[in-house]
Amino acid sequence: MSETGESSCDLNIRVRYAESDPMGYLHHSQYFEYFEMGRTELLRLAGFRYRDLEARGFFFVVARVECRFLAPARYDDELVLATRIERMTRARIDHAYELRRGETALCQAKTTLACIDRDGKLIPVPDEFFDEE
Secondary structure, three states: OOOOOOOEEEEEEEOOHHHEOOOOEEOHHHHHHHHHHHHHHHHHHOOOOHHHHHHOOOEEEEEEEEEEEOOOOEOOOEEEEEEEEEEEOOOOEEEEEEEEEOOEEEEEEEEEEEEEOOOOOEOOOOHHHHOOO
């Protein structure tokens, strides 16, 4: 985002029953939904709404994901997801994530997003992401 925009945010999450497996652990697939929630909130804090970007023909797709699971989350746990931008160029946005329960790190992850148009063609990240107002 811009020099004055947000480049990190924390999101509070409570693990819901439907997100848990039969043993009461947060299912591994849910972590990736949490990461998307973190990216969406970070974008919103920087003054953008994803739905507005889509209406203008900008779509962000996950081109790469890496996740390291360190400890399990359980049903009804209160978690904090820290999301930050590590790098942004005209071609990509790299995010880093850390999901914690209190002082315990549960996972660390990274994603690389590419920007595409409605036809799936790669396009530059919107100019306003780089404005320095």
